[in-house]
Amino acid sequence: MSGAIRQGGRLPLNHDTLRPYRKPKPDCQENWNRVATMSMTWALRALALSVVAGALLLSASIRPAGAASTIDFLAALSDSELDEFRAWKDARNAFNDQTDAYWDAVESKRQVRRRKRAAKIPFDRSDYVMSFPPRYKGPALSAALAKKYYNFVEQQKTTEPAKTRELATVSDYLDAAKRVYGFTPERVSEREFKLRYAEEANALGLSKEQVVRVYALETGGNGTYDMQAGIHPVKKTGRAISSALGYAQLLDANSINELARSGGTFILLLNRKLRDPENSPARTAALKHKLTVLKRMYANVKRLPFEWDVQQRYAKTDKGMGIHTLNIDADIGPMLQAMKLRTLKDTAEKQGRRSLSGAELELMNLAGPMTGLEMMEEPGSSAPTPNFFARRAYYVNKMVAGLTAAELQVELDRRMSQAIARPGAQEFAAAFDSVFERRSTAER
Known part of the structure; x- marks a missing residue:
């Protein structure tokens, strides 16, 4: 000194x-x-x-x-x-x-x-x-x-x-998509996006209760389809806290993972839309361009090893960031996000769990598919939540702190019940009702 x-x-x-x-x-x-x-x-x-x-x-x-x-x-x-x-x-x-x-x-x-x-x-x-x-x-x-x-x-x-490095925001993802793929997602109203999402979810065997309650929890019951975690969906204030986008709040790596897993299905569904005889010339041209872009993105991710760490790294590249904008597109976004939830349901069924409540589906979405299932059964359900989350994630996510796995599931359900009464969740529920009514009328 x-x-x-x-x-x-x-x-x-x-x-x-x-x-x-x-x-x-x-x-x-x-x-x-x-x-x-x-x-x-x-x-x-x-x-x-x-x-x-x-x-x-x-x-x-x-x-x-x-x-x-x-x-x-x-x-x-x-x-x-x-x-x-x-x-x-x-x-x-x-x-x-x-x-x-x-x-x-x-x-x-x-x-x-x-x-x-x-x-x-x-x-x-x-x-x-x-x-x-x-x-x-x-x-x-x-x-x-x-x-x-x-x-x-x-x-x-x-x-x-x-x-x-600041976290990428929606504008960064859009810039990457346009620069790398010449792609700009098609925007529609919230009501129309919810209708398309409800159609895709229903076709995949997902229930209204499952999807709307996940939406209510993930977005607080008022989220928009271009909502990013940490940023207010309406005021657009705040700061991004993760890459999570949309109604199901998919992370950038989730988008890569689901495209690699189900891209072939997305291409088939988009081809089906393309063959609709009621399409206008402009609609046909737009769908052809989306199909070209989707095939290119799918080819890119299929070249990667199907490993989460690899997909996480790729999601931070310009090519991966461009893929994340698929969540916002009016045709592909509903497919992608509904399929992510369907994948969770399929995983549960393979493990012998034939039905899932909204809270159980969200638990798998929050903690990861296999970890979420582990948290639903003894002895995991009696174990404190630190056993299932990384150290930093445990302290950052105040909702999970101090609870057992079973108590967390109860808390998820409580928050869902609270948020489901909000306007966005009510509009989503009405979208499902509209889809059910339309299909019922078509079958008569």
Whole structure:
């Protein structure tokens, strides 16, 4: 530590202060004792500063020129503040160690379950961590000291804005689609999009209850078909928090995955629309162009290994971003999103679960197909939700925190029941009713 530090009129702490003093003559013994005591006090303080500073420096970032150092911050504290800060930091470090150990155990259990699932071995309670993450119960910083520490942390941030990549938004996806594929999704009214979605869902054997309740949960009951997670669907305010788009909130990688899985079906359905004798010349031309684009996109994703990690990476490329805009197109979007839900239903049926409520379908959508099914049956349903989500996802998604899997399903159902009364969900339900009525009339 360089420079002088003064506190309460004490001697400055510098190299001379810490050097051994020559023993004075007997007549100066009283002064020697006084100075030695003061030097020992400062030496102990310096040791305390170095210990606490070491803990802070473990997580410190490169500080901008002119910003106070960790030692400067600690040295500016009074003795009582330093003791308080050290006690708090020790407690926080211990808590962080406990939390790391907890999540290490969760991941270890998850790996065991993956191996058991592959070997078709049933799970038991020992395959889960049956507790929730530890909660901090140590001392808190006083308001004054917390403010000092907050100001210090803020000063450590680089003066230049962090060069972190912003999440892509709808406009970015549209730009990529136009640039790479010469494609611009066809827009229609919300009512028309819901009608087309209801038609596709009904044809795939999905119920009104399943689809509308998933929509109500995912969009809050008022979402638009071009809605992106984090951005208000009507006001367009907010900031994107993920790539999730549309009524079913498909992630960019979901779009790649579903196109790779069902692209052939989408092409057949689009060909069927193309052969409709009531098409106008403009409609025929538009469908031909969509079909050309869809075939090109499908060919691109079929070249990839059908692996989630690969699809996630591809979704961040310009080609993958362009594919994500299919969710917005009036012809392909309803097919794509309804098929995603149908895929979840098919997965459940393969595992022997023939019927799914809206909440159960959403649980598979939220946690992943196989994980969602695991959460519906014992012993998984009694296990705390940290067992089924990544560490960051658990803390970010407040809805899942502090619940068991069974309790989460109840919470999903409660939120669905609340949101289903909102205008968007009511309009969606009416779209299904219209489809049912139309088909009933056609069959008579």
